[in-house]
Amino acid sequence: MHIADGLLEPEVVAAGFALSAALAVYSLKNRQDREKFSALVPRISMVTAALFVSSLLNIPVGPTTVHFSFVGLAGILLGPLSVIAVIVSLIMQLLLFNHGGFSTLGMNAANFALAALAAHYLFQLRKSQIFRQSWHKYLAFLAAAAATLVKIAGASLALYYSGFPAGVGLSLTAVHLPIILAEGILTAAVVMILLKGKRVFIYEELQDFV
Amino acid sequence: MKSYRILFNFIFKNNYYNYILKLLFKLRVNSILNIFQNLRQGTAKTAALQTKGLNKPAARLFPVLIMMLILPVILAPFFASAPVQAHELLIEGVSEGKVNAGFDDGTPAIQVDIKVYYEDELIHEGRTDRQGAMELPEGVEWDKIEARDNYGHRALYSRGEEEGFRLPRWAGALLGLSFLLLVAAFSGRRQK
Numbered sequence: 001m002h003i004a005d006g007l008l009e010p011e012v013v014a015a016g017f018a019l020s021a022a023l024a025v026y027s028l029k030n031r032q033d034r035e036k037f038s039a040l041v042p043r044i045s046m047v048t049a050a051l052f053v054s055s056l057l058n059i060p061v062g063p064t065t066v067h068f069s070f071v072g073l074a075g076i077l078l079g080p081l082s083v084i085a086v087i088v089s090l091i092m093q094l095l096l097f098n099h100g101g102f103s104t105l106g107m108n109a110a111n112f113a114l115a116a117l118a119a120h121y122l123f124q125l126r127k128s129q130i131f132r133q134s135w136h137k138y139l140a141f142l143a144a145a146a147a148t149l150v151k152i153a154g155a156s157l158a159l160y161y162s163g164f165p166a167g168v169g170l171s172l173t174a175v176h177l178p179i180i181l182a183e184g185i186l187t188a189a190v191v192m193i194l195l196k197g198k199r200v201f202i203y204e205e206l207q208d209f210v
Numbered sequence: 211m212k213s214y215r216i217l218f219n220f221i222f223k224n225n226y227y228n229y230i231l232k233l234l235f236k237l238r239v240n241s242i243l244n245i246f247q248n249l250r251q252g253t254a255k256t257a258a259l260q261t262k263g264l265n266k267p268a269a270r271l272f273p274v275l276i277m278m279l280i281l282p283v284i285l286a287p288f289f290a291s292a293p294v295q296a297h298e299l300l301i302e303g304v305s306e307g308k309v310n311a312g313f314d315d316g317t318p319a320i321q322v323d324i325k326v327y328y329e330d331e332l333i334h335e336g337r338t339d340r341q342g343a344m345e346l347p348e349g350v351e352w353d354k355i356e357a358r359d360n361y362g363h364r365a366l367y368s369r370g371e372e373e374g375f376r377l378p379r380w381a382g383a384l385l386g387l388s389f390l391l392l393v394a395a396f397s398g399r400r401q402k
Contacts, residue, residue, distance in 0.1 A: 004299070004364040038397060045394035052386050056379065063320040064361045065313055092389075096382035098298050155362060164360065171360055 001069070001155045001172070002055070002093070002108050005101025009162040016107025016158065020087065023113040027083035040078075044085050047074050051089035055099055061175045068179060071112050071151060072144030073187045075119030077194075079203030082116035111154030119147035120203065123191075136195060137188045144187035148180045149173070301357050301367035308343040311357045311365065318342025319359065327354040 008016070054068040074082040087109045093099040100108045122143040126136050156169030194201040299319055302310040309326070311319040319342045326334040328351050338344045338357075346352070358364040377385075 001362065003362040006366070007358065007362060007364050041397035042394040045390045045397065049387050049390040049394075052390065053383055056383060060317055063322075064359060064363070065317065092386045096377060096386050097379065098376075159362060168360055172362075175361065 001066075001111070001151055001176070002090075002100035003104040003155055003158060005103050007162060007164075008104055008107060008158055012107065012158050012161050013103050014106075016104065016110050018106070019110035020106045020113060023083050023110060023117075024087060027080045027113075030080035037081075040081065044078060044081055047077055047082070048085040048089045048092075050074075051085055052092050055093055055097065059178055061178060064175055066176050066179050068183060069112065069115075069148070069151065070183065070187070071115045072119035072147030072183060073190060075116030075147060076123045076140065076143060076187065076191055076202060078116075079120045080117065081203070082120065083113040086112040086116055107154075107158045111151050111158070114154055115147040115151040118150045119143040122146055123202075137192045140191035141184040141188040145180045145184040148176060148183055152176055299357060299359065299363035299365040301355055301365045303367070304346065304355070307346050307348065309338075309346060309355055309357075309367075310341075310343050311338050312342045319357065319363075322357050322359045322363075325356045326350065326352045327356070328352050330354075 050070055051074055054070045056067070058065045058067040071082075071086065074085050078085055090100065090105060090109050090112060094102065094105060120143075123139055125131060126139050131139060152172045153169065156172055159168050160166060191202070298313065299322070300312060302312055304310070309324055311322050311324065313319060318340070319338055320340055322338045322342070324336055324338060324344045325332055326346065333352065334347055334350060336344045353369045355367045356364070357367075
């Protein structure tokens with residue numbers, strides 16, 4: 001869901017850049033100390049690589065095509081640091097694939113970053129007593145699905161405030177249903193495999209160990 | 211349904227992931243192995259990690275899983291007509307009085323709004339049909355055509371303007387991945 005150049009009003013463009021800058025600052029404030037952060041750089045790079053190429057995997061749905069983003073998986077694996085991964089991958093997609101646009105980069109980055117953070121915080125709910133360990137896979141599915149929905153909601157709001165009809169959110173959600181399901185299932189599978197190994201790859205655990 | 215079937219077959223019924231991974235390890239591609247090693251070392255700052263996670267098979271799967279997400283996309287162009295497409299709306303040009311719009315994988319852009327301008331004045335508008343084409347009125351003068359749909363895609367086409375250099379998708383993907391893997395390898399090495 002990359003919004004192309006020329007579709008957003010200047011106020012919305014400015015709001016997008018401001019929001020993404022605020023999220024980047026928030027992310028960097030969460031980077032722990034310098035040494036620990038640099039220990040995570042290889043991991044951030046690898047997740048960024050997955051985000052970067054995932055948008056090439058498209059499914060034609062109705063009159064348009066939709067693509068994977070794995071933004072929920074990035075949020076679960078990197079926590080607040082996923083904002084950095086998202087911004088870098090979007091810049092690279094713009095430069096190398098022409099996805100999105102320079103003027104809409106801020107809004108696209110803000111949507112993707114909010115989606116990743118939503119997945120991260122939703123997956124943190126697994127620590128609650130309510131959720132048994134066997135339910136974690138469902139929580140991972142929900143986190144990834146919710147991330148895609150947050151991304152769509154953000155893009156829909158931006159388009160709505162730029163003069164698109166109010167139904168744009170519904171049509172975007174409808175065409176993204178296959179992606180929501182597929183990303184949910186793939187994310188749940190990856191997270192379940194990673195959780196089986198002493199939980200060192202999910203962000204929260206990294207804080208304790210690294 | 212056909213496209214889902216192709217996607218399903220592509221993801222689940224191809225066994226070349228294993229083949230490629232085996233090949234990579236067999237050939238001992240040093241840079242890739244280094245990245246995997248650095249990923250482990252980067253996270254193995256404490257003894258707690260080494261004892262708790264890294265000797266477990268699941269823990270070693272992390273880079274492999276990420277590579278499995280990446281590999282299908284990179285390799286797809288080399289394996290027949292898999293549904294790998296870029297995601298950009300394009301106006302492919304005007305021929306025989308028709309404006310043709312499509313995505314850059316070649317699929318037609320259906321029901322896309324087209325606006326035709328001459329000296330910044332809107333002179334005609336309409337929608338593309340199932341072939342992604344819209345007929346222009348006869349004898350109409352135009353210098354700019356805009357296409358947009360309801361999903362955040364937009365394209366502009368100007369008469370006489372040559373299309374700039376466009377990097378092939380596979381080259382862009384390889385370039386981007388090389389950069390990111392280089393960062394992973396380089397930053398991991400600095401930890402030693």
